[in-house]
Amino acid sequence: MTTTPPATRTSQVALIGNPNTGKSTLFNILAGMNTRTGNYPGVTVEKKIGRVTWEGQQIDLIDLPGTYSLSPRTPDEMVSVDVLMGHAPSIGEIDAVICIADATNLERNLYLVSQILDMGIPAILVLNMWDSLKKRSEEFNLAELQSRLGIPVIPAVARKGTGTKEIKQALAELLKAKPKPKRLNVFPAPFNEAMEKVRQRLTESGVDIFEDYEVERLILDKDGSVEKRCLKKTGPEFAQFLTGIRENLKEQNCTVPRIESECRYQWAKSIMAGLFVVDEDVKPRSASDHIDRVLTHNILGLVVFFALMFLIIQTIITWAEPVMGWCEYGQETAAGWVEAGIGPGPLRSLLVDGVIAGVGGVLIFLPQIVFLFLFISIMEDTGYMARAALMMDRFMRLFGLSGKSFLPLMSSFACAIPGIMAARVVENQRDRIVTMLIAPLMSCTARFPVYWLLTMTFVPSVVLFQIPMPVLAEGGYWDFTLPALVIFLMHLVGAVVAIPVAFLLKKTAFKGEAPPFVMELPDYKWPSIRNVSFRVYDRAKAFVVRAGTLIFAATLVIWAAGYFPGDHTEQHAIETELETLDEEADADRIATLEARNKHLSATLIETSFLGQAGHVIEPVVKPLGWDWKIGVGVVASFPAREVIIATMGTIYSLGGEVDEEDDGLRDALHESKWPDGTKVFNVPVALSIMVFFALCAQCVSTLMVIRRETNSWKWAAFSFSYMTILAYIAAFVVYQVGMLFVA
Amino acid sequence: MNLLKLNQLAKGKRGRISRVDGDDGISIRLMEMGLIAGEVVEYVGSAPFGQPATYLTRGFRLALRPEESSRIEVELVN
Numbered sequence: 001m002t003t004t005p006p007a008t009r010t011s012q013v014a015l016i017g018n019p020n021t022g023k024s025t026l027f028n029i030l031a032g033m034n035t036r037t038g039n040y041p042g043v044t045v046e047k048k049i050g051r052v053t054w055e056g057q058q059i060d061l062i063d064l065p066g067t068y069s070l071s072p073r074t075p076d077e078m079v080s081v082d083v084l085m086g087h088a089p090s091i092g093e094i095d096a097v098i099c100i101a102d103a104t105n106l107e108r109n110l111y112l113v114s115q116i117l118d119m120g121i122p123a124i125l126v127l128n129m130w131d132s133l134k135k136r137s138e139e140f141n142l143a144e145l146q147s148r149l150g151i152p153v154i155p156a157v158a159r160k161g162t163g164t165k166e167i168k169q170a171l172a173e174l175l176k177a178k179p180k181p182k183r184l185n186v187f188p189a190p191f192n193e194a195m196e197k198v199r200q201r202l203t204e205s206g207v208d209i210f211e212d213y214e215v216e217r218l219i220l221d222k223d224g225s226v227e228k229r230c231l232k233k234t235g236p237e238f239a240q241f242l243t244g245i246r247e248n249l250k251e252q253n254c255t256v257p258r259i260e261s262e263c264r265y266q267w268a269k270s271i272m273a274g275l276f277v278v279d280e281d282v283k284p285r286s287a288s289d290h291i292d293r294v295l296t297h298n299i300l301g302l303v304v305f306f307a308l309m310f311l312i313i314q315t316i317i318t319w320a321e322p323v324m325g326w327c328e329y330g331q332e333t334a335a336g337w338v339e340a341g342i343g344p345g346p347l348r349s350l351l352v353d354g355v356i357a358g359v360g361g362v363l364i365f366l367p368q369i370v371f372l373f374l375f376i377s378i379m380e381d382t383g384y385m386a387r388a389a390l391m392m393d394r395f396m397r398l399f400g401l402s403g404k405s406f407l408p409l410m411s412s413f414a415c416a417i418p419g420i421m422a423a424r425v426v427e428n429q430r431d432r433i434v435t436m437l438i439a440p441l442m443s444c445t446a447r448f449p450v451y452w453l454l455t456m457t458f459v460p461s462v463v464l465f466q467i468p469m470p471v472l473a474e475g476g477y478w479d480f481t482l483p484a485l486v487i488f489l490m491h492l493v494g495a496v497v498a499i500p501v502a503f504l505l506k507k508t509a510f511k512g513e514a515p516p517f518v519m520e521l522p523d524y525k526w527p528s529i530r531n532v533s534f535r536v537y538d539r540a541k542a543f544v545v546r547a548g549t550l551i552f553a554a555t556l557v558i559w560a561a562g563y564f565p566g567d568h569t570e571q572h573a574i575e576t577e578l579e580t581l582d583e584e585a586d587a588d589r590i591a592t593l594e595a596r597n598k599h600l601s602a603t604l605i606e607t608s609f610l611g612q613a614g615h616v617i618e619p620v621v622k623p624l625g626w627d628w629k630i631g632v633g634v635v636a637s638f639p640a641r642e643v644i645i646a647t648m649g650t651i652y653s654l655g656g657e658v659d660e661e662d663d664g665l666r667d668a669l670h671e672s673k674w675p676d677g678t679k680v681f682n683v684p685v686a687l688s689i690m691v692f693f694a695l696c697a698q699c700v701s702t703l704m705v706i707r708r709e710t711n712s713w714k715w716a717a718f719s720f721s722y723m724t725i726l727a728y729i730a731a732f733v734v735y736q737v738g739m740l741f742v743a
Numbered sequence: 744m745n746l747l748k749l750n751q752l753a754k755g756k757r758g759r760i761s762r763v764d765g766d767d768g769i770s771i772r773l774m775e776m777g778l779i780a781g782e783v784v785e786y787v788g789s790a791p792f793g794q795p796a797t798y799l800t801r802g803f804r805l806a807l808r809p810e811e812s813s814r815i816e817v818e819l820v821n
Contacts, residue, residue: 069775073768105803108777222766257766261774288804289787298791390790390797390806403795516769516811518776521797521804 010051010058011175012091014083016116017100018109019066019427020522022128022158026100027063028534029164037542039711040088045079046424047090055172062091068108070115071221071260076429078225084119085211096122096174098167103127103155104136110268111261113149117184119213123151124170126163130155137276148271150181159528183212186263190252194219194245201241207233219245220260288383288523295387305391309410316371316414317445323367331360344575349563350556358555361640362548365417365701369543370536372411372418376425377535379407381527385425386519393517398499400506402426402517405435409498412442413491416702417547420709421539428515433710434505437719440702441494441501443694446642450693451490453645453660457669458686459483486687493694497726543705550704558610558639558700566604571597602653610636624692624728625685625735627674634692641698684738688731696727749784749807749815750796757785758817765814777801778815 015030017023031050038047048063064080072078079088086093099116101109106127116123127133133140146153152170156163185192198215202208207230210218217226219242231238246256295301335352342348379385385407393403404426412419419439426432459482466477574597581590605611614632621631629651637644645665649658652668672680697703697720707716752758760782763770778784782800789796795806 068772071771071775073771105801108801108803111775111777255766257771258763258774258779261771261777261779265777265779292788292797296788296790296797302791386806390795393790393795393806393808394792403790516772517795517806517808518769518772518811519795519806520776521806 010060011095012060012062012093013096013098013171013175014062014064014094015098015100016064016080016084016112017066018068018102018112020520021066021100021102021109023066023100024063024535025158025528025531026098026126026128026156026164026167027061028530029158029161030167031061031063033537037538040079040090041711043076043079043711045076054168057172057175059171059175060091062094067112069112070119071217071257072225073221073223074429075225081214081217081225084116084121085214094121095178096124096171098126098171099123100126100128100158103129103133107265107268107272110271111264114184114186114264114267115213117149117151117181118186118216119211120181120183122174122179122181124167124174125149125151125153126158126167127153127155128158130163131157131160140276141274145271145275159531184267186267187216187259188254188263190249190254191219191259194249194254198242198245201238202230202234205234205238209233218242219249220257222246222256286523288521291524292387292521295384296391301387301391305388312372312375313410313414315375316368316411319371320367320414324364327360327363327367330363331356344572344579346563346568349568350559353563354556354559357559358552361555361701362544362551365415365543366540368415369418369421370540372414372422373536373539374532376407376411376422377532378527380425380535381525381531383522383524386521389425389519390521399434399438399502401431401435401502402428402515404519405431408435409439409442409495412439412444415444415446416440416442416699417543417705418539420702420705421543423709430506430510430512431515433715434502434510436706436709437505437715437722438498438502440697440699440706440719440723441498441695443491443494444699446640446699447490447693449642449645449660451487451690453665453669454686454690455483455486455490456660457666458681458683459486486690490690490694493691493730497695497730501722501726542708547701547705547708550707551701554639554700554704558636561609561613562605562636564609566607568604571600571604574600598650598653601650605632605636605647605650623735624688624731625680625682625739626689627672627680629672630680630685630689634689634696634698637693638698639700641693641696644693682742684735684742687738688735691734692727692731694727695723695730697723745819746816747819748813749786749798749817750809750812752784752786752817752819754786754788757783757820759783759820760815761818762816763814764816769811770814773807773811773815776805778805783820784815784817 035050040047050061052059072081082088154166214226334356338351389403392406396403408419408422411422416439420436423432423435462482463479465480469478574593611632613635614628617631618628633644633647636647654664658665669681703716785799787799795808797806
């Protein structure tokens with residue numbers, strides 16, 4: 001494996017630590033706002049680098065994912081090892097490592113420290129939450145710890161920003177001194193002999209490319225990433241050789257893999273011995289345990305949890321709405337400026353319906369993303385998120401997932417885009433991708449207008465039962481009607497279908513070792529404004545920069561499909577004339593022109609590429625009970641499902657400015673007929689359209705976010721295909737079964 | 744000797760780990776987290792309806808499903 005040296009004299013410094021140690025807090029303080037993010041090629045791990053200058057030295061600070069150990073079993077986990085070993089081509093040789101550890105939980109954190117020392121990279125150790133340790137134990141022999149570890153140890157309180165100056169200083173000195181540390185060796189003699197044998201065999205096979213730490217991993221990680229990589233070069237017979245080595249070690253009382261944890265923890269114990277006085281084997285009961293009695297209580301815990309979830313969804317929807325209104329207002333204003341400056345024509349249409357609509361289509365999701373991540377960050381920062389995952393674990397196992405997937409999926413009921421982005425809280429790669437793939441099945445708010453229009457137009461308003469509400473409701477009763485039931489059920493369809501889908505995905509494409517549910521529950525603490533705002537900013541930026549461009553491009557393509565190849569000359573002439581007319585004096589002329597314009601729009605969309613597609617698919621959608629007009633509406637709403645209402649308005653010659661409450665549109669739907677004179681719409685048709693919308697991936701933004709988050713077009717294409725097929729089959733069944741009842 | 748599986752430990756009780764079964768990813772993760780022979784584990788609480796359960800060990804709180812905790816054999820300590 002070749003390494004490319006960095007082009008400039010910028011030092012490469014990696015930041016690593018266990019989860020819940022305040023690693024991202026420290027990264028944010030050290031790197032500030034000056035960070036860039038990307039992806040490591042071929043994996044879902046986000047690459048986050050901050051460029052800083054300390055004491056005259058330019059440094060690239062690389063934030064590695066939080067991890068308990070560096071024993072790579074998946075390609076995702078391999079990234080950290082590759083970066084540290086200098087095998088990540090885009091990063092190059094690592095000059096130093098900052099390892100952050102929770103001072104109150106040092107023994108376990110030393111496991112990772114021992115692996116880093118094992119790699120032989122210059123390192124400094126940051127003891128975070130130093131204040132909490134000081135509260136628990138007055139005497140802590142820092143100097144002794146430093147001399148035992150042989151690296152600089154710096155106490156810090158990242159949340160308060162204390163210790164950062166010392167960290168920068170220590171790192172700058174380390175980079176200047178360029179020490180060549182000796183590898184830490186925690187293993188007994190038989191293991192070292194085994195390493196020698198493996199090394200020799202590798203040399204004989206001509207693949208002497210591995211560092212000592214990687215040779216160690218070859219022995220320790222059965223079927224691990226290093227072994228897989230090695231077998232590609234050496235051929236499968238090397239696997240037998242390794243098995244022999246492991247069996248031999250077992251005979252010498254060095255059983256793989258447990259030898260590693262035994263040796264490293266033994267080392268950690270020897271490092272910790274006598275540093276401070278602990279009076280108990282386990283931590284004494286803390287305030288967090290008392291809070292947990294309430295927040296994870298059988299009844300109270302669930303009440304609090306669901307109240308909180310309800311509040312979050314409700315707030316996202318109600319808070320985001322006015323901000324989304326401003327977005328729309330801004331879009332209209334910008335369109336107004338363009339219309340004032342440029343006459344009707346392809347350029348104006350491109351700018352207004354393509355460019356401005358594209359930018360608006362990106363910005364419209366921002367409020368929901370910001371609000372959701374505000375709540376997520378607070379829940380994570382306080383420590384409640386781990387409890388939420390704990391409580392929902394039993395339920396989420398229905399989906400074959402863990403409790404950690406609950407929040408991303410629940411958020412998707414507001415909008416799948418922040419939901420998919422929230423799937424980052426799921427560490428296990430397979431679970432994370434399955435979560436992202438089923439998230440778009442949750443009924444987002446953009447589906448509501450379709451449910452509302454079709455239900456209110458076609459489902460008879462039968463009162464199913466009445467709930468007595470003496471004061472609150474008019475007439476003393478709350479009517480629970482059939483349309484209300486239908487709309488409620490439509491919201492459940494996706495979630496119910498997601499259960500078998502997730503189950504199948506876990507049994508096929510994501511088959512493999514079940515991820516362990518081994519989750520640390522951190523102490524509760526007050527959220528830090530700095531942490532929360534950094535995270536919200538980070539997510540919002542990632543969405544706009546990394547998914548926004550794709551969403552924008554897709555909007556342009558769809559605009560072109562709806563605009564071309566029709567002849568827009570007459571329409572542009574009408575629009576030009578309309579703009580010169582006086583509203584009162586020329587009222588009759590305006591009415592004539594507008595009617596003609598609506599008719600023209602209907603013809604133009606019918607003859608556009610989009611409309612042609614609608615005609616082409618008519619034989620395909622006929623079994624669902626749809627005519628070509630519904631076909632065009634559905635095709636046109638593939639980029640964004642809420643477009644269906646406006647498209648239907650255009651197709652039924654009502655103009656594009658209709659909404660789901662529009663009586664004209666409802667009448668037009670009622671009157672719509674097949675060539676033989678029978679009505680197109682009835683209850684089964686309405687239901688088949690709604691079920692189709694409930695299950696179909698009609699949202700280009702969602703697909704682009706899936707592409708970005710999984711770092712692969714494959715999963716975006718897969719989501720689109722499986723959801724479209726699923727939607728088609730479900731709509732077919734609903735219509736065909738429904739027609740049996742109608743007849 | 745009073746040996747039992749960690750998931751059979753009663754709430755509020757402590758056990759000293761005598762063995763962790765298996766050598767797959769789950770067992771490795773448990774051992775990496777410090778659940779190795781000799782360590783003391785206390786069952787402190789659980790999610791509603793009993794699982795996953797939370798344990799205290801080495802100064803931190805850990806949630807485990809029965810699938811994971813049943814791999815750990817403990818000796819009851821008073």
